[in-house]
Amino acid sequence: MKRRAKIVATIGPSSESRESLSALIQAGIDVARLNFSHGSHEEHQAKIKLIRELSIEFNKPISILQDLQGPKLRVGTLPKAGVSLTAGEVLNMELDLDNRPLDFIEGKEKTIFLEIPNILHSLKVGGRILLDDGELEMEVLEVYSRGFKAKVILGGILYSHKGVNLPGTELDIPGFTEKDQADLEFGLEMGIDAVAISFVRDADDVNCIREFIRRKKPARLNMPIIAKLELPQAVENLDSILDAADGVMVARGDLGVETSPADVPVIQKRIILAANRKNKLVITATQMLDSMIENPRPTRAEASDVANAIFDGTDAVMLSGESANGKYPVESVRMMDAITLKAESNIADWGHLYQPTIGKDQDDAFAIAIAARELAHDREVACIAVFTQYGRSALLQSKARPQVPILAFTPIEETYHKLGLYWGVIPYLVPFSSSIEDMIYHVETALLDSAALLPGQKVVLISGFPISAMGMPNLALLHTIGSLK
Known part of the structure; x- marks a missing residue:
């Protein structure tokens, strides 16, 4: 069984060398987080270059998440x-x-x-x-x-x-600082795959970032913006923030300080459920395996914490100090991978497996994703193959939470890199398709060449039609590998 939830690892002194980063990728990371509270642009540029090189070397897309410092006191x-x-x-x-x-x-x-x-x-x-x-x-x-x-x-x-x-004190300070602006402009030039914004208070903080991207680099408007939920105001404004952002991070460190540790588990469950209902990404972060900064094994409480985030329905779990400056960065990734796999294998018994159904209030594209999930389960299909231009179709299929792997095919390199963020999605970079026959050919070629599937196995293909338009999905097709003549 392949792990579905993704692992985000913060890159720092313990993991920024070629040897260490190679070991992290082999251990299973999907997303490399660069914390812009620390380090110069030159240092981050070197990390980005190395991540891209190793992604090619290991033939695995590693998404790069830029984390802006925000108005940190x-x-x-x-x-x-x-x-x-x-x-x-x-x-x-x-x-x-x-x-x-x-x-x-x-x-x-x-x-x-x-x-x-x-x-x-x-x-x-x-x-x-x-x-x-x-x-x-x-x-x-x-x-x-x-x-x-x-x-x-x-x-x-x-x-x-x-x-x-300053818990209980509302501060009238800019949310998008001059440092953040310089860092984000640098990140856009470097081709980061997603940006996390700190100390978000309301939807305006998210919209400010999107407008900045529109002015500085309009070609990157499809890049995911992740709102870090660290303040009580953000929890109060959760729905509007989710509407404005592409995803959220349950940033439990500052959240636990600004509220109380007793509040955090309930807030975490509320955020994850709300994000899944709105088809938005959700990352659970902070102190997940904190003791592994110093020790080779986590506490039992930490293992339960990671598992419960999976049971709650998170898309990704994140390592901070464990991988950035801890003594056991690779062991931390391996442990998170093992705990996540075990939790996912038991999620039907213990987890909150949010299984959306087709309703009148859902758009047609999500209805197709749910239909593809049901078809895959009914017909003993090996996987669902999604053709996507900017990643939206892959996200919707991810949020439908099928029990089979989701293979996302895209002709756009930027999309290929960011798909590493999405639960259950395995990205493939393929040539542009102009017809259904082209689409099926590219699927078969990629899957047979990589030995991902064998002739005779079935897949559900979803895409926009006409194929050349690469629009939102309105087509679901059941196909047997090897049957294309």
Whole structure:
């Protein structure tokens, strides 16, 4: 049985060499995530070039997901050993309002500088400040012209550039920063396959990105935009965000800090179900195998977490620190692959297998995808073959959740690369088809050459008709491999 859900792996110091990245691809990754919170354009360009080279070498499409930093609030530069903060201690947190060096100041009251925009007007006395994904907590005592005084509630060691969260505080800051704009323009030039946008609040944040792509690179308007759901406002605006975006990421790290850990499992299930109902991509992320950053095996709770995301119906599961800077990046991918396969083999018993049916409110293209699924199940078909120009037909077939593999055939290289994101989809790059006969010929040639199928096996072909128009699917055809004369 071949794994259906896709694996996203973040590429970083532990996985960016040719040897390491080759091992990750062989272990089973489908999507390489590049975190633009770190690294220069030159460093990311080298990673993109290497990913494309290895994709060709291993004859496997690896989708490249650019993850924009967004308006992330971070601590400035601290001593390498970090700064010890003790419960009850009062310190100053100051903003860089005039480009002063962001150096830590030791003294009776420590001063820590923050790499954040001017948010002082949004702060209130008594407000909570969480640092390092909630590991440390403070309370605002006083707001002044350059910053604020804070009392340490939950102490610990604070290190440079750790995240800052302000739960319960609505910040009036731009969602699409100047850095994001420069990074996205670079990514578009480099040919990234999808972009994830951070700290989305509403549909306007998504539409802003799409308009930027329209202005800078209109040929890439079909590139998927993934909205990362990290804020309570995003969960409140879930339906409108799903309508605007091509997919969402359940970003459980910041989400758990901004809400509470107890809320996250319920929010995760709600997001995944809503995304599947709207035929949108959904990636489940953050701390899935977190202990494997340091250990060769995950905890039993982590294994259950990955499996439950599969049971919930996620399209993909994601590794962050495990593959970017952990000690066991390849083992993490292998473990995620094994857990996912085991969960998928038992999904009929334990999973939420969302099986959409044909209804009056569904469009014709999705009705064809569901009909192809039913035909494949009834006639003991080996696979469903989808002809797609921009990937929409393959996505709809993926969301119909057939029990057989989905083979997506496209003449467009950009589409071929991004299909690695889609649940259950195996991409093929083929010549353009101008007739049904051409289409069947390309399917048979690709499948027989790759030994994916044998003569006599049946496939369901779906496509737009006329074939040369490469439109949305309105044709489903049952075909026996080897019968074309």
